[in-house]
Amino acid sequence: MNRRDLIKGTLAAGAALAVTPARAVVPAVPTALTPRDRRLFAIAQEQLARRGSGLWLRDVVGIADFGVRSSRPRLHFVDMERGVVDSYRVAHGAGSDPEHDGWLKWFSNIEDSLCSSKGAYMTFGWYTGKYGTSIRLEGLDQTNSNALPRAIVMHRASYCEPAHLARYGVLGRSNGCFAMSDADFKIALLRLAGGRLLFADKLGLDDGHDAVPEQAGNLQLVVPQGAPQPPLIPGGF
Numbered sequence: 622m623n624r625r626d627l628i629k630g631t632l633a634a635g636a637a638l639a640v641t642p643a644r645a646v647v648p649a650v651p652t653a654l655t656p657r658d659r660r661l662f663a664i665a666q667e668q669l670a671r672r673g674s675g676l677w678l679r680d681v682v683g684i685a686d687f688g689v690r691s692s693r694p695r696l697h698f699v700d701m702e703r704g705v706v707d708s709y710r711v712a713h714g715a716g717s718d719p720e721h722d723g724w725l726k727w728f729s730n731i732e733d734s735l736c737s738s739k740g741a742y743m744t745f746g747w748y749t750g751k752y753g754t755s756i757r758l759e760g761l762d763q764t765n766s767n768a769l770p771r772a773i774v775m776h777r778a779s780y781c782e783p784a785h786l787a788r789y790g791v792l793g794r795s796n797g798c799f800a801m802s803d804a805d806f807k808i809a810l811l812r813l814a815g816g817r818l819l820f821a822d823k824l825g826l827d828d829g830h831d832a833v834p835e836q837a838g839n840l841q842l843v844v845p846q847g848a849p850q851p852p853l854i855p856g857g858f
Contacts (some may be wrong), residue, residue: 655678657826658697658706666718668741668820672761676743677816683744683809685799687713687725687737688825691792696799698812701795711804712781713737714797725823730760730767735796738773742819750768750777754806756814758799765821775799775813777806847858 654662662686664777665682689695694708716735717725740762747754760768767773779785779798780793793800799819801809805824813819 638647653705654706660702660824660826661697661699661706662740662820664820664824665701665818668818670742671699672818675761676818679818681812683817683819683823685711685819685821686824686826687717687728687739687821688815689827691718691723691725691828692786692790696801696805698808699726707808708794709757709801709808710781710786710801711805712778712792712795714799715794718794723796728764728823729797730764732767732771735794735822737795737797738768738771739822740765740820741823742768744775744814744817744819747814750774750776750799752778755832756809758819759806769795773799775803775806775809776826777803778824781805 649700651711654806661684664684669676669679669682671779680700680702682701683696684699686695689821691712694710696708696709696711713725714729714735714737715721716729717727717737719726724731727736728739730738738760740760742758742760745757747756747757749755753776758768758773758775760766760773765773768829773796776798777792778795781800783802786792799821
């Protein structure tokens with residue numbers, strides 16, 4: 622059985638959990654947050670309102686800000702009960718970053734594009750696949766409706782570990798999945814799996830600043846003819 626069949630085969634088990642009524646959450650009022658975090662709370666509340674009662678749990682919302690370079694913590698867990706934001710690093714798809722410079726250039730919902738997709742996702746339970754324990758995702762918008770057939774999931778990856786970042790300056794790239802380091806993914810398993818909302822977009826919010834200037838995507842490193850070529854950065858999957 623392949624990875625895609627494993628994901629589809631566990632839908633029935635995950636759907637059975639939906640019979641449990643979602644616990645009502647009264648959003649905490651963030652009073653000591655940065656301007657960036659206040660914006661993230663506003664986005665989380667807006668996306669929760671869009672989803673209505675379709676989510677199983679509404680206490681934590683994940684927001685992946687692909688307008689920030691992959692070297693920065695840009696997957697934000699917005700805790701609606703505690704009024705805090707915790708941020709982690711996450712990889713984007715190789716098709717979205719062909720230059721492998723750490724900046725996402727575009728989104729795609731097409732199979733075999735190897736791109737990240739924008740929009741709202743609902744997390745399901747976990748399964749064991751190619752990358753070990755992973756979190757299944759269902760795309761809720763037209764821009765990510767193929768998440769399930771594309772096998773877009775959350776998983777751990779060696780190219781997201783601190784040692785990789787320290788060596789190459791950027792995370793590696795996924796097939797479009799939300800890949801994280803082992804330690805950070807364990808937190809995602811506990812806090813974001815099980816019927817919560819994950820939203821991905823190109824927001825450009827970083828450390829309280831309004832936006833992060835995007836780097837040009839068509840620059841090429843000029844190497845004199847006959848000189849040794851620069852090494853490729855591994856992690857393009």
